[in-house]
Amino acid sequence: MARKIGSRYTANQILGRGSAGTVWLGEGPEGPVAIKLLREDLASDQELVGRFVQERTALLGLEHPNVVSVRDLVVDGNDLALVMDLVRGTDLRTRLDRDRRLAPEAAVAIVADIADGLAAAHAAGVVHRDVKPENVLLDMQGPLGPGGSHPALLTDFGVAKLIDSPRRTRATKIIGxxxxxxxxxxxxxxxxxAVDIYALATVLYELLAGFTPFGGGHPGAVLRRHVTETVAPLPGIPDELWQLLVQCLAKAPASRLRASELGTRLRELLPLVTGMPPLDVDEPDAEPAEDEAPAAEEAAPQGERVRRRGAVPLVPGAKPADSNRDTHTSMRVPAPDELAGGARGTARVPRPAGAPRPGSARHRAAARRRRVALGVAAVVLAAAAGVGAWLATSEDDAGATPQDTNNTAPATP
Known part of the structure; x- marks a missing residue:
């Protein structure tokens, strides 16, 4: 059902939902638009509405071919909405869900586009703060780029900053x-x-590998890995590209490249990855939550991975978010002792392609087969040893003399 948004726009059809609100296909004075209607509880927050209005100039002034431009901000009664350019295509998460990973040439080209968009935003003093595949749109009507990639645009600028107010999150919360x-x-x-560069490098790693470098398992374990572990190597990519990834995933923000530098370097590396097939690696083993039942692995079809990237609360008793595509997840900042308690060194190392995940149904079945095989081998060896001992005894008995079988010396007359 169509609904009016302010006096100039009409929302006609829902395109998608997230934790911050709902995206509609809409119509405005200049034609079709995308309208992000924020949740009603956000619209009723007067402090947030004030921040929304304050950010108007910065958001409306951000224009770049690789950024989904915000055309208008609407504050009308209980409606709080961003009116944006309509991109005819899909988001990068949907592409990953379909293909699992991309060929390196396409992955590098997409990330280079997003780096260019971030460079323009950073030059304007705007930090995105929530770079991830869900916030990257692929323009299916645009010209194809290297590796058959579609033009990539970054969306949802300003939403993290709007929602992350001091009163809403306080000093003990983090947004992302x-x-x-x-x-x-x-x-x-x-x-x-620099936080956008780190997130974008994580996206590039995920496009290449099919999984993020520090993800998997409970969010508490994920946060700990970001702080305490170094990224595990990805086999099969040029060393120059790997070194670029390592630099942008550095723990120290000052060690990372700037967005403009990253875009330039990625395009320089495109000839090295031209024609390369997608990598053939499997996701490394995750650290499961203590209360995580193995039933999920048992129920999954053989060969399928069980994804555990939903928003699990770090604060006991808190309710998890209602979507696995959350734009924002509010979490408690871990204490120093919690971070220090994690394993230090290299993060989870990718498994060889096709190798079963320890603890999975495939892994347990393989272990049972090994135990049965070992048991059979032990029985065969024992039987062979028994037969050998019997034959040896029989041969000794056949060739023995009476003196041989009596250890008592005859009496002397």
Whole structure:
């Protein structure tokens, strides 16, 4: 059912939902638009509405071919909405869900586009703070780029900053998606432009590998890995590309490249990955939550991975978010002793392609087969040993003399 948004726009059809609100296909004075209607509880927050209006100039002034432009901000009664350019295509998460991973050439080209968009935003003093595949749109009507990639645009600028008010999150909360959070955010430091570079490098790793470098398992374990572990190597990519990834995933923000530098370097590396097939690696083993039942693995079809990237609350008793595509997940900042308690060294190492995950149904079945095989081998060996001993005894008995079988010397007359 169509609904009016302010006096100039009409929302006609729901395109998608997230934790911050609902995206509608709409119509405005200049034609079709996308309208992000924020949740009613956000619209009723007067402090948030004030921040919304304050950010109007910055958001409306951000224009770049790789950024989904905000055309208008609407504050009307209980409606709080961002009116944006309509992109005819899909988001990068949907592409990953379909293909699992991309060929390196397409992955590098997409991330280079997003780096260019971030460079323009950072130059304007705007930090995105929630770079992830869900917030990258692929323009299916645009010209194809390297590796058959569609033009990539970054969306949802300003939403994280709007929602992350001091009263809403306080100093003990962090806003973001666990897999893509820079270490400095986990440690409670204010977000700067470098957090977007870290998140974008995480996206590139995920496009190449099919999984994020520090993800998997409970969000508490994910946050700890961001702070305490180094990224595990990805076999099969050029060393120059790997070194670029390592630099942008550095724990120290000052060690990372700037967005403009990252975009330039990625395009310079495109010839090295031209024609390369997608990598053939499997997701490494996750650290399961203590109360995580193995039934999920048992129920999954053989060969399928059980994804555990939903928003699990770090605060006991808190309700998890209602979507696995959350734009924002509010979490408690871990204490220093919690972070220090994690394993230090290299993060989870990718498993060889096709190898079963320890603890999975496939892994347990393989273990049972090994135990049965070992048991059979033990029985065969024992039987062979028994037969050998019997034959040896029989041969000794056949060739023995009476003196041989009596250890008592005859009496002397």
């Amino acid at each position: 998606t666990p897999d893509y959070l820079a270490p400095e955010i986990v440690e409670g430091l204010p977000p700067r432009a």
